Amino acid sequence: MPPAALTGRDLRLDFFRGLSLWFIFLDHIPSNRLSWLTIRNYGFSDAAEIFVFISGFTAAFVYGRVMLDRGFVVASARILKRVWQLYVAFVFLSVIYIAQTAYVAHHFDNPLFADEMVVLHFLQRPEIILVEVLRLRFLLANVNILPLYILLMLVLPIMLWLILRSPPLAFAFSLAIWSAAYFGGLNLKLYPVEQDWFFNPFAWQLLFFLGAWCAVGGATWVRPLYQSNTVFAICVVYLLLAFALSITRVFPESVRLLPEWLLIFPLDKSGLSPLRLAHFLALTILVVRFVPRDAAFLRTPWAQPVIMCGRHSLEIFCLGVFLSLMGGFLLIEVSGTLAMQVAVSLFGLAIMVGLAALMSWYKSLDRRVPKQPATR
Amino acid sequence: MSWGVTTMRAGAALAAFLALAPVATAATDEHCIVPAFLVEPLAQLPRATIAAKRDRKLEILLISGSPSQTGAAKGLRSYPSVFEDALRQRLPGLDIHLVVRAAPRRSVADTLPKLSEMLAEFQPALVIWQAGTADAYLGVEADDFADTLRRGIATVLKSGADAVIVDMQYSPRTDRLIDTPNYLAQMRWLAETMDVPLFSRYEIMRYWSDSGAFDLTSLKNDGLFEKVHMCIGNLLADFVARGASLDEFKGTGR
Numbered sequence: 001m002p003p004a005a006l007t008g009r010d011l012r013l014d015f016f017r018g019l020s021l022w023f024i025f026l027d028h029i030p031s032n033r034l035s036w037l038t039i040r041n042y043g044f045s046d047a048a049e050i051f052v053f054i055s056g057f058t059a060a061f062v063y064g065r066v067m068l069d070r071g072f073v074v075a076s077a078r079i080l081k082r083v084w085q086l087y088v089a090f091v092f093l094s095v096i097y098i099a100q101t102a103y104v105a106h107h108f109d110n111p112l113f114a115d116e117m118v119v120l121h122f123l124q125r126p127e128i129i130l131v132e133v134l135r136l137r138f139l140l141a142n143v144n145i146l147p148l149y150i151l152l153m154l155v156l157p158i159m160l161w162l163i164l165r166s167p168p169l170a171f172a173f174s175l176a177i178w179s180a181a182y183f184g185g186l187n188l189k190l191y192p193v194e195q196d197w198f199f200n201p202f203a204w205q206l207l208f209f210l211g212a213w214c215a216v217g218g219a220t221w222v223r224p225l226y227q228s229n230t231v232f233a234i235c236v237v238y239l240l241l242a243f244a245l246s247i248t249r250v251f252p253e254s255v256r257l258l259p260e261w262l263l264i265f266p267l268d269k270s271g272l273s274p275l276r277l278a279h280f281l282a283l284t285i286l287v288v289r290f291v292p293r294d295a296a297f298l299r300t301p302w303a304q305p306v307i308m309c310g311r312h313s314l315e316i317f318c319l320g321v322f323l324s325l326m327g328g329f330l331l332i333e334v335s336g337t338l339a340m341q342v343a344v345s346l347f348g349l350a351i352m353v354g355l356a357a358l359m360s361w362y363k364s365l366d367r368r369v370p371k372q373p374a375t376r
Numbered sequence: 377m378s379w380g381v382t383t384m385r386a387g388a389a390l391a392a393f394l395a396l397a398p399v400a401t402a403a404t405d406e407h408c409i410v411p412a413f414l415v416e417p418l419a420q421l422p423r424a425t426i427a428a429k430r431d432r433k434l435e436i437l438l439i440s441g442s443p444s445q446t447g448a449a450k451g452l453r454s455y456p457s458v459f460e461d462a463l464r465q466r467l468p469g470l471d472i473h474l475v476v477r478a479a480p481r482r483s484v485a486d487t488l489p490k491l492s493e494m495l496a497e498f499q500p501a502l503v504i505w506q507a508g509t510a511d512a513y514l515g516v517e518a519d520d521f522a523d524t525l526r527r528g529i530a531t532v533l534k535s536g537a538d539a540v541i542v543d544m545q546y547s548p549r550t551d552r553l554i555d556t557p558n559y560l561a562q563m564r565w566l567a568e569t570m571d572v573p574l575f576s577r578y579e580i581m582r583y584w585s586d587s588g589a590f591d592l593t594s595l596k597n598d599g600l601f602e603k604v605h606m607c608i609g610n611l612l613a614d615f616v617a618r619g620a621s622l623d624e625f626k627g628t629g630r
Binding site for chain 1: 442443444445450452481509510512513515517519545547548549550551552553554555558561562565582585586588592593594595596597598600601604605
């Protein structure tokens with residue numbers, strides 16, 4: 001990571017990105033009851049929005065500075081290096097996933113699931129699957145933010161250039177693409193069934209580049225808007241309404257009491273429904289208002305594990321994906337009881353924090369090296 | 377992952393965890409036991425009630441795109457047959473007749489054109505529609521699937537019959553390959569908004585798996601099929617009897 005990111009770092013970004021990584025991990029272990037602890041149950045948006053927005057924000061913050069100081073080519077080269085790391089991580093995780101699935105397919109012969117087993121037949125054509133993995137057309141169920149992240153980073157150089165040149169034009173362009181995805185159904189296709197990408201990259205780019213846009217100055221331009229008390233009041237009302245509506249899902253009978261125009265579920269996550277986007281933005285406005293940059297709790301020891309995870313987000317994200325795959329595997333092959341779900345979740349979080357601490361240690365070594373130049 | 381179902385699951389988990397919910401004891405086998413709210417019909421079946429009271433008989437049509445789950449599995453007794461027997465046993469005063477129409481891997485969209493014909497042929501008072509598995513495998517978009525199913529259910533209701541939706545099985549080993557929660561959320565929402573009862577095999581089997589009543593990850597045929605189908609058939613019979621308020625046919629006739 002370039003040194004620009006190391007100074008004047010906004011700990012809030014690290015904290016909330018770390019938190020979203022924890023949530024994503026818990027949500028992505030199949031059949032994990034602990035996922036009801038995460039925010040997706042209490043409003044419209046979930047951890048994915050936080051992760052994508054902050055990733056766009058930090059990417060623009062870091063590479064935007066490089067682009068201004070050292071030009072388009074250097075910044076693009078750095079970004080593409082990141083894309084390559086992500087791509088390799090994706091292929092690695094896909095191999096593990098296919099190996100697990102192949103193991104299941106080979107041993108699975110239970111008539112109870114004869115119909116469901118059909119979905120395993122794609123494994124009969126490994127030569128196709130492997131190519132489809134490399135083409136990003138075979139995406140792992142539940143862990144498909146990674147390919148989204150790859151595509152968004154791939155187009156970041158051009159979008160960043162546009163954002164630095166003409167922020168309004170970049171914003172309008174991003175919005176237009178989102179409209180084509182949300183209203184027109186523009187999306188990429190998957191293998192083996194011609195299904196759409198779950199995280200429609202044409203829709204979710206809006207959030208990523210909105211983050212990027214805020215990072216390179218947008219946040220200053222819209223300050224009057226997010227500091228206005230009227231906007232604040234609207235956000236609070238909206239969040240409360242979203243919370244109330246989400247809670248109706250726990251009590252199906254209560255749906256009868258709602259007027260027809262409030263029957264809005266399930267919201268379109270693939271296409272980044274405007275209701276989800278608005279919910280995320282309202283949450284962000286509240287956070288910005290109540291959690292100042294120098295908030296005391298960000299310095300307390302208990303916040304550090306989360307912050308550390310957020311600081312090494314790429315590595316921790318990939319590790320989280322890997323751990324959720326292995327966690328799901330354990331829950332199926334060993335035991336799936338609630339106690340086991342808790343154990344797998346806590347152990348996974350501990351490993352994530354452990355790796356983040358290790359990465360911080362490595363980085364502190366790197367920083368010390370230049371102080372003793374050419375000793376050997 | 378669509379959150380509607382997750383929230384439901386969260387609620388179910390919480391209730392089960394706190395042991396607040398009473399349990400349904402309709403089915404004989406203790407393994408079948410599930411919290412009552414999982415098998416509580418949230419809508420009534422008034423057309424089936426009227427037909428039963430008028431004719432003292434109940435014609436039921438079961439539609440499915442997954443034959444292995446509804447009767448085509450070799451030498452194995454599946455839930456529709458258990459359901460029919462359990463319902464007859466429970467309501468001896470009623471002449472009950474079940475027809476199963478299952479075609480392999482047939483999406484809801486493929487079933488729809490044949491629906492009117494089936495309804496005209498069997499004139500059922502109740503249609504049990506098991507959906508989701510085939511559409512998920514075929515990669516039908518979950519919202520397209522829900523739109524089609526919605527039209528199908530509307531056709532059933534217009535024909536004068538009631539409908540019960542039966543959702544997918546909980547299949548822990550293949551769940552991550554299919555976006556199951558999305559289809560489940562769509563079906564649940566459809567049921568709630570159309571005022572049609574949903575019999576959630578998924579939540580029931582999820583409960584059995586979590587509580588350890590059945591090991592649904594078993595790789596081989598170790599009798600799991602019969603046990604699960606026996607429970608599902610019994611619970612569905614109980615569900616339909618309560619949904620259609622048919623208790624007056626208990627123990628009369630014969």
